[in-house]
Amino acid sequence: MRTYFLGIDGGGSKCRASLCTEDGHIVGRGIAGTANPFQSVSRTIESITASVAAALGDAGLAESHLQGTHAGVGLAGVNLPALYRKIADWPHGFASMHLTTDLEIACYGAHNGPDGAVIVAGTGSGAFVSVNGQRRIYGAHGFSFGDTASGAWLGHQAVRAVLVANDGLGPSTALSEALEEIVGGCGVTMVERMMTSTPRDFARLAPTVFDAAGADDAVATAIVGEGAAYLDRTAERLWEHDPPRMSLLGGLRELYASYLSPATLERLSPPAAEPDAGALLYVRTKVLGDDGPVAGPSAGSTG
Amino acid sequence: MRTYFLGIDGGGSKCRASLCTEDGHIVGRGIAGTANPFQSVSRTIESITASVAAALGDAGLAESHLQGTHAGVGLAGVNLPALYRKIADWPHGFASMHLTTDLEIACYGAHNGPDGAVIVAGTGSGAFVSVNGQRRIYGAHGFSFGDTASGAWLGHQAVRAVLVANDGLGPSTALSEALEEIVGGCGVTMVERMMTSTPRDFARLAPTVFDAAGADDAVATAIVGEGAAYLDRTAERLWEHDPPRMSLLGGLRELYASYLSPATLERLSPPAAEPDAGALLYVRTKVLGDDGPVAGPSAGSTG
Numbered sequence: 001m002r003t004y005f006l007g008i009d010g011g012g013s014k015c016r017a018s019l020c021t022e023d024g025h026i027v028g029r030g031i032a033g034t035a036n037p038f039q040s041v042s043r044t045i046e047s048i049t050a051s052v053a054a055a056l057g058d059a060g061l062a063e064s065h066l067q068g069t070h071a072g073v074g075l076a077g078v079n080l081p082a083l084y085r086k087i088a089d090w091p092h093g094f095a096s097m098h099l100t101t102d103l104e105i106a107c108y109g110a111h112n113g114p115d116g117a118v119i120v121a122g123t124g125s126g127a128f129v130s131v132n133g134q135r136r137i138y139g140a141h142g143f144s145f146g147d148t149a150s151g152a153w154l155g156h157q158a159v160r161a162v163l164v165a166n167d168g169l170g171p172s173t174a175l176s177e178a179l180e181e182i183v184g185g186c187g188v189t190m191v192e193r194m195m196t197s198t199p200r201d202f203a204r205l206a207p208t209v210f211d212a213a214g215a216d217d218a219v220a221t222a223i224v225g226e227g228a229a230y231l232d233r234t235a236e237r238l239w240e241h242d243p244p245r246m247s248l249l250g251g252l253r254e255l256y257a258s259y260l261s262p263a264t265l266e267r268l269s270p271p272a273a274e275p276d277a278g279a280l281l282y283v284r285t286k287v288l289g290d291d292g293p294v295a296g297p298s299a300g301s302t303g
Numbered sequence: 304m305r306t307y308f309l310g311i312d313g314g315g316s317k318c319r320a321s322l323c324t325e326d327g328h329i330v331g332r333g334i335a336g337t338a339n340p341f342q343s344v345s346r347t348i349e350s351i352t353a354s355v356a357a358a359l360g361d362a363g364l365a366e367s368h369l370q371g372t373h374a375g376v377g378l379a380g381v382n383l384p385a386l387y388r389k390i391a392d393w394p395h396g397f398a399s400m401h402l403t404t405d406l407e408i409a410c411y412g413a414h415n416g417p418d419g420a421v422i423v424a425g426t427g428s429g430a431f432v433s434v435n436g437q438r439r440i441y442g443a444h445g446f447s448f449g450d451t452a453s454g455a456w457l458g459h460q461a462v463r464a465v466l467v468a469n470d471g472l473g474p475s476t477a478l479s480e481a482l483e484e485i486v487g488g489c490g491v492t493m494v495e496r497m498m499t500s501t502p503r504d505f506a507r508l509a510p511t512v513f514d515a516a517g518a519d520d521a522v523a524t525a526i527v528g529e530g531a532a533y534l535d536r537t538a539e540r541l542w543e544h545d546p547p548r549m550s551l552l553g554g555l556r557e558l559y560a561s562y563l564s565p566a567t568l569e570r571l572s573p574p575a576a577e578p579d580a581g582a583l584l585y586v587r588t589k590v591l592g593d594d595g596p597v598a599g600p601s602a603g604s605t606g
Contacts (some may be wrong), residue, residue, distance in 0.1 A: 080495050138470045141494045145466055163448055167441045169536050191444045192383050233472050 001068040005287070006055065006094070007279030008048055010035030010075040012123030012200050013251075014043075016276040017051035019059050019069070025282070027278075028061070030054025036254035037077035037122070038142040043088045044075065050132035058285060068223035071097045074105030076124055078207055079140050088107070096284045103137060104277065109278025110247040110271035114285070117243035118271075119234050121227075122250030123203040127234045129241045136241065138234055143199040149227035151203030157223045158209045159194060160204070163187070165219070174212045174221035179205065187238040203251075204230025210239060210255045211229055235264040304371040308590070309358065309397070310582030311351055313378040314339030315426030315455070315503050316554075318347075319579040320354035322362050322372070327587070331364070332336055332579075333357025339427070340380035342444040344389045350473060356516040373481050374400045375586025377408030377578060379427055403587045405578065406440060411582025413574035415545065417588070420546035421574075422537050424530075426506040428453035430537045432544045441537055445500040447590030452530035454506030456554055460526045461512045462497060466490070468522070476522035477515045482508065506554075508598065511560070513558045531562035535561035538567040550574040 003022045008015065013089050015035035019028040029206045032050035034043060052071075056063060060224050071094040078084040079101050088099050103126050107118045117129040124147045126140030147153045162179050164170035166187050182205065183193050194201070212220030231248070238246055248256070257265070273281075306325045311318065318338035322331040335353035337346060355374075359366060374397040379385040382404050391402050406429050410421045420432040427450045429443030442449050445504045467473035469490050485508065486496050497504070500553050515523030521581045534551070541549055549570050551559070560568070576584075 052482050080491050080498075082495050089573060140467050141491070142498075145463060145494050145497070148467070150467050152372060160448060163444050164451070168540050169533065187445070188383050191448050194448070195383075196444075230472065 001065070002093075004061075004065060004069040005280055005283050006052060006069050006071040007105070007276050007281070007283060008051065008071060008073040009102065009275040009279050010037075010044060010048060010073065011102060011275075012036045012039075012076065012198075012203065015047040015051040017048070017055040017144070018276045018280055019055040019061075020280055026280075028055040028057070028059030028128075030056070030058060034198070035075060036143050036199070037075055037083045037087060038144075039198060040125075041083065044087065048073065066093045066095075068095055070095050070283050070287045070288065071282075071300065072105065072279040073097060073099045074102040074279050074282070075099070075128070076102045076140065077142060079103075079137050096287065097244055098283050101128065101137065101140065102281065103280040104130070104135070105282050106249050106275040108282045108285075109273040109275045110249060111245050112281070114229075115244055117238040117241065117246040119231060119238065119246070119248045120250045120289060121149050121151075121231060121248065121252040121256060123200055125149050125153065126247060127238055129171045129238045129243050131241050131243055134241070138237055140184075141204075147199070147295075148230045149252075150199075150250075151206035152199035153177055153202075154209045154223060154227060155202030155205030157226075158181075158220070159190065159206055161219050161223065163190065165189075171219055173207065174215065174217040175220055178208050178212060182208065207255070210252075213259075224256075224259055228256055228261075231256060232261045235260075235267060245269045249275070304368070306398075307364075307368060307372040308583055308586050309355060309372050309374040310408070310584070310586060311354065311374060311376045311580050312405065312578040312582050313347060313351060313376065313500075314405060314578075315342075315379065315506065318350040318354045320351070320358040321579045321583055322358040322364075323583055327575045330359070331358040331362030332342035333359070333361060338378060339425075339502070340378055340386045340390060341447075343499060344386065344447050347390065348393055349397070351376065359400075369396045369398075371398055373398050373586050373590045375408065375589065376400060376402045376581040377582050377585070378402070379404040379405045379429070379443065380445060382406075382440050399590065401586050404431065404440065404443065405429075405583065407438070407445060408581040408585050409498065409552050409574075409578040410581065410584075411585045411588075412576040412578045413552060415575045415584070418547055420533060420540065420541040420544065420549040422549070422551050424452050424454075424534060424551065424555040424559060426454050426503055428456065428553070430541055432541045432546050434546055437544070441540055448503075450502070451533045452508035453502075453553075453556075456505075456506030457512045457526060457530060457555075458505030459571050460529075461508055461523070462486075462493065464522050464526065469493075474522055475518040477518065478512065478523055481511050481515060485511065492546070499540045509555060510558070513555075516562075527559075527562055531559055531564075534559060535564045535567050538560075538563075538570060542570055548572045552578070 035047035127138040338350040
């Protein structure tokens with residue numbers, strides 16, 4: 001049986017799987033829905049399974065090939081030992097599974113190897129630095145306890161601000177009209193419509209918050225400014241570890257750029273590749289001890 | 304069959320039921336666990352049922368007497384139409400059930416009748432004013448979207464501040480040591496231990512936040528100050544309605560007193576009675592058109 005490698009990048013919005021051959025050529029890709037163990041371990045496993053099935057299908061390979069496939073899986077929340085164990089104990093059927101945080105595989109991708117620093121600002125947020133085998137995570141406490149500056153945090157802060165404004169207990173904001181239109185109601189109707197909202201649902205409001213900040217709405221500007229200041233502080237902490245490179249990743253990378261301090265911006269390097277390529281590099285490094293980049297036509301521009 | 308009245312005060316921590324005769328004498332009391340529809344409608348109904356059974360038992364009455372009993376029920380969250388309907392549709396077995404917000408029954412109790420204003424700062428928070436039949440709720444959006452200044456909010460803010468401090472991404476605080484001792488871990492261990500925490504669990508940390516603020520910890524002082532400023536703004540909004548009286552209620556009433564503005568403090572009157580007495584007065588008013596106070600040995604000092 002031939003040996004394959006799977007790189008799996010789970011996130012609050014999507015789960016991406018990339019399949020490559022032993023010599024590093026990508027032969028299949030698959031995408032599935034949300035894979036965030038903080039929200040649901042069972043849903044995460046479903047999304048991983050679906051993305052892997054899609055990647056196998058894309059490569060024209062039968063499911064039986066999983067037995068010869070080594071998987072590198074990066075997920076939010078597995079910095080928590082209990083969540084790590086739940087995923088690690090899953091009877092996955094791979095030849096081997098190498099599980100780590102979404103942050104570490106993002107770092108592998110961004111810097112084409114283990115060493116460097118990354119700040120992720122997407123649906124969730126977190127940061128990671130690795131220098132000569134010394135690794136440290138900042139944040140990554142999930143939506144309930146952290147995720148400051150993330151899309152989910154921005155959207156949630158905006159909803160809170162709109163509800164307070166609606167009661168005359170906080171400043172008026174252009175976010176009120178914008179969110180009422182998206183959510184389809186204000187006050188208790190807004191609360192009702194968002195009662196079962198996930199971090200992903202809140203994150204969908206993030207571009208609206210940046211739009212309002214761009215139009216000089218004071219409340220939106222304060223929210224975005226608080227997020228940017230948190231990212232600046234995070235960048236400072238990471239830089240103290242003296243990483244060879246540092247990158248800002250995630251869906252909000254471009255939107256935050258004009259709000260970050262010059263000190264942060266001048267230290268940022270563009271990521272070499274996306275996290276799913278990082279997951280492949282991670283698993284190949286673990287299995288083959290191969291620190292080189294993943295070959296293939298799109299290793300530098302996946303996703 | 305004799306007619307009875309039940310006053311039920313549901314809250315994030317406890318559900319209290321008081322049973323009185325038609326002439327207003329309290330003959331039984333019962334207490335059960337959490338009754339917050341925002342958290343769980345089924346648990347709320349269980350707690351109401353348990354508190355009523357305890358009150359009947361306390362009065363030495365068989366369950367069959369419920370058929371002759373009119374119940375006034377005050378609950379958080381029933382300002383949301385969907386939650387109101389879920390509770391109102393419950394096959395309760397009472398002669399009649401009069402359902403309203405925990406805030407309205409608190410107002411009835413505090414002012415011995417329908418008119419007045421109340422601010423509640425307990426496990427949750429909210430405010431209510433009623434003047435000549437015109438009623439308005441402020442806040443009461445639940446833990447996820449509001450509850451600023453509440454015990455759950457204070458505890459949650461403290462946990463977030465401690466996690467940020469632990470990462471060196473926010474100021475150090477005496478709350479770190481205090482919360483680590485209570486929770487039994489810091490960083491991801493704290494996140495793991497609090498992942499399934501309810502608003503009630505967070506509210507248990509509120510006295511610790513006041514303790515740290517009292518000892519001049521800057522982070523705790525900022526959290527308590529933000530809560531107090533919100534209560535001050537709420538008091539101003541309520542006062543604009545020109546209520547005959549205004550009271551501050553809830554488990555944090557005493558703890559907040561020294562942080563509120565002089566303008567707020569001079570407008571506050573002590574509550575005449577607790578919310579469970581208010582629930583009795585509410586249901587008697589609805590059924591009998593009786594605006595007078597509930598008689599009985601402990602009508603003014605229940606709970």
